[in-house]
Amino acid sequence: MTIDCTQCPLRQLDVFSPFTGGEEAFMKAFKAGELQIETGAQAVLQGARSPHLYTVLSGVGIRYATLEDGRRQILNFVFPGDLVGLQGALMDAMSHSVEAKTAMTLCVFPRERLWELFKTSSSRAYDVTWLAAREERLLSDNLVSLGRLSGLERVAHVLQLLHTRYVETGLAEGDSVALHFTQAEIADSIGLTPVHTNRLMKKLREEGLISTRDGALTVLAPEALAALAKIDPARKRERPLI
Amino acid sequence: MTIDCTQCPLRQLDVFSPFTGGEEAFMKAFKAGELQIETGAQAVLQGARSPHLYTVLSGVGIRYATLEDGRRQILNFVFPGDLVGLQGALMDAMSHSVEAKTAMTLCVFPRERLWELFKTSSSRAYDVTWLAAREERLLSDNLVSLGRLSGLERVAHVLQLLHTRYVETGLAEGDSVALHFTQAEIADSIGLTPVHTNRLMKKLREEGLISTRDGALTVLAPEALAALAKIDPARKRERPLI
DNA sequence: CGAGTACTTGAGTCCGTTCAATCCCAGTGG
DNA sequence: CCACTGGGATTGAACGGACTCAAGTACTCG
Numbered sequence: 001m002t003i004d005c006t007q008c009p010l011r012q013l014d015v016f017s018p019f020t021g022g023e024e025a026f027m028k029a030f031k032a033g034e035l036q037i038e039t040g041a042q043a044v045l046q047g048a049r050s051p052h053l054y055t056v057l058s059g060v061g062i063r064y065a066t067l068e069d070g071r072r073q074i075l076n077f078v079f080p081g082d083l084v085g086l087q088g089a090l091m092d093a094m095s096h097s098v099e100a101k102t103a104m105t106l107c108v109f110p111r112e113r114l115w116e117l118f119k120t121s122s123s124r125a126y127d128v129t130w131l132a133a134r135e136e137r138l139l140s141d142n143l144v145s146l147g148r149l150s151g152l153e154r155v156a157h158v159l160q161l162l163h164t165r166y167v168e169t170g171l172a173e174g175d176s177v178a179l180h181f182t183q184a185e186i187a188d189s190i191g192l193t194p195v196h197t198n199r200l201m202k203k204l205r206e207e208g209l210i211s212t213r214d215g216a217l218t219v220l221a222p223e224a225l226a227a228l229a230k231i232d233p234a235r236k237r238e239r240p241l242i
Numbered sequence: 243m244t245i246d247c248t249q250c251p252l253r254q255l256d257v258f259s260p261f262t263g264g265e266e267a268f269m270k271a272f273k274a275g276e277l278q279i280e281t282g283a284q285a286v287l288q289g290a291r292s293p294h295l296y297t298v299l300s301g302v303g304i305r306y307a308t309l310e311d312g313r314r315q316i317l318n319f320v321f322p323g324d325l326v327g328l329q330g331a332l333m334d335a336m337s338h339s340v341e342a343k344t345a346m347t348l349c350v351f352p353r354e355r356l357w358e359l360f361k362t363s364s365s366r367a368y369d370v371t372w373l374a375a376r377e378e379r380l381l382s383d384n385l386v387s388l389g390r391l392s393g394l395e396r397v398a399h400v401l402q403l404l405h406t407r408y409v410e411t412g413l414a415e416g417d418s419v420a421l422h423f424t425q426a427e428i429a430d431s432i433g434l435t436p437v438h439t440n441r442l443m444k445k446l447r448e449e450g451l452i453s454t455r456d457g458a459l460t461v462l463a464p465e466a467l468a469a470l471a472k473i474d475p476a477r478k479r480e481r482p483l484i
Numbered sequence: 485c486g487a488g489t490a491c492t493t494g495a496g497t498c499c500g501t502t503c504a505a506t507c508c509c510a511g512t513g514g
Numbered sequence: 515c516c517a518c519t520g521g522g523a524t525t526g527a528a529c530g531g532a533c534t535c536a537a538g539t540a541c542t543c544g
Contacts, residue, residue: 065386067472073389075382090368090375092478095382118364118371125367126332126360132374133332139381140317140337144307146388147315147433151500182522191389196500198524230309236334393532424490438532440492 002034003057005107008241010057010081015168016241026121027242030113035106043084043098043106050088052108055242056080059104060171060180064188065096074189076138077162077181080169081241083131089114101180127240134239146191149230154190155200156228159210163219168237176211176218244276245299247349250483252299252323257410258483268363269484272355277348285326285340285348292330294350297484298322301346302413302422306430307338316431318380319404319423322411323483325373331356343422369482376481388433391472396432397442398470401452405461410479418453418460 003009005028010016035054037043044050046065061078075096078084088094089111109117118125145157166177187197204210209225211218219225226233245251247270252258277296279285286292288307303320317338320326330336331353351359360367387399408419429439446452451467453460461467468475 065382067386067390071390073386075385087375087379090372091379095379115368118368122360122364122367125364125371126357129328129360129367129371129374130332132371132378133329136374136378136381137329137333137337139378139385140307143317143381143385143388144309144315146385147430148309148313183524184522188389193501194522195502195524199500202524426490435533436490437492437534441532444492 002031003107004028005031008057010169010241013081013168013170015237015239016081017238023124026124030109030117032108032110032113035108037100037104037106039100039102041100043100043104044088044094044096046095046097047093048088049093050085051111053086053089053111053114054084054106054108056082056084057105057107059100059102061098061100061102061104062181062185062189063096063098072188073191074185076135076142077165077189079165079171081239083128083135083242086128086132086135101185124242127242130240131242142189144230151190151192151196152200152203153228153230154192155186155197155204156209156225157231158186158190159201159204159217159219160225160229160231163217164237176216178216179212244273245349246270247273250299252411252483255323255410255412257479257481258323259480265366268366272351272359274350274352274355277350279342279346279348281342281344283342285342285346286330286336288337288339289335290330291335292327293353294327295331295353295356296326296348296350298324298326299347299349301342301344303340303342303344303346304423304427304431305338305340314430315433316427318377318384319407319431321407321413323481325370325377325484328370328374328377343427366484369484372482373484384431386472393432393434393438394442394445395470395472396434397428397439397446398451398467399473400428400432401443401446401459402461402467402471402473405459406479418458420458421454 006024008024011019011024032052034057035043035052043054043061056078058080062074063076063078064072064074066072078098084098084106085094117128141161145154149157162179162181163177166172171177183197183201184194187194190197192200201210201212205212209219209221209228211220248266250266253261253266274294276299277285277294285296285303298320300322304316305318305320306314306316308314320340326340326348327336359370383403387396391399404421404423405419408414413419425439425443426436429436432439434442443452443454446467447454451461451463451470453462
């Protein structure tokens, strides 16, 4: 029993641009099914040529690359509405893996239909490109963080980012969010060790910027945190949903 | 006097996929002209909503973001065949600037024609998306470098990357390439200070991996450098050219 | 020949790492 | 009911890679 695109619950959220009419029905024709995966399972694997392109319907995960010697870098966090596997669908092989950190549901689009989608609907094709450009921007932000921010600033940056993404995808309960990522994962996303990340989070707590109680993150001083994180508050958040 | 797309000199290069027929003539209709800029000039500016989308016809540059306090992070190096200004054409404003490090020639596509291109040619639209996905992959590689490689590995990584890009765009003279980037710029791309970058380059020289003489970089031990840089030699290089 | 820019090198400091040990808590099986 | 287990979070102490500040060299350009 899969969800009908015309009933897609994500469409309700403010971050996603509304469809102008009949477009959900169009997308429905491209959806081949749903993939349900458990916490810890891989949606796509580095090196593999994924046979599908996915849109995240629910759940969160991480997008990461590993080196031969085991070092891991988390490139980005995966939230509802994100495209997964575009590289594999377009180019040769995936340069990263995606792992679920909660149970996830993914809408499945077979790769051969992607080309069909480009031929049939130029506006949907435009949206795919738009999302690719958005991904590029998110990676750029992380690059600036890793390259030019201090450790404390980087921690503020991810926490701010995660908070925003939880809120905009409707996964926040009140003003605090239940993080599904461990400190080790946060550390792997900002290029620090878990130990040092822990110390820096402690510092943010002591300075009253955040609080963390039983896995929930609360931002106590949003302006101060954003200032530390060097995040532009004016950036538009709205985006298309495929 | 602008170059006719049907005569595009880049098309000759091995890295670029051949057009199947009549496609150059199609692209010609979208080209509104050429932009010539001098060394040090900005092609696009961070924060601006660029009125154009460009393809680099000749010359090299840097794509970078700056923070309020002046810190700068180079996101990527810009070479012939690269798309410039896609974010500005699709979304709201550019999150980065592009500056010429040699004289550059850019093919100009007005942003309103981008949408027209999507409507008219699904294969060209597909190529634009392909290039966006490629950019995403290059950024991921840099992210892994900044987050998980040591200083020495990072220096090896950029140098290897630059060498490859010079060679594949036909800008190499023999086995050595004339770098158009200063050590300070290389430092800004790998998240290190110029001073430390200098010391690490010295080390690579002492170990016999590279040599640098009057601005030219020669890779003396390609395998050793690639091993240090953690670069996958098997990756396909061919890509579309818009 | 002076000025500017890039590159090079030295010495001291600090941020982040490494290697541990400890704590906390949710399961789980006796 | 409680000891046992294991993963995550936390803290301590010592080390080291990268930074800072500073001086000096090499080269181009007016």
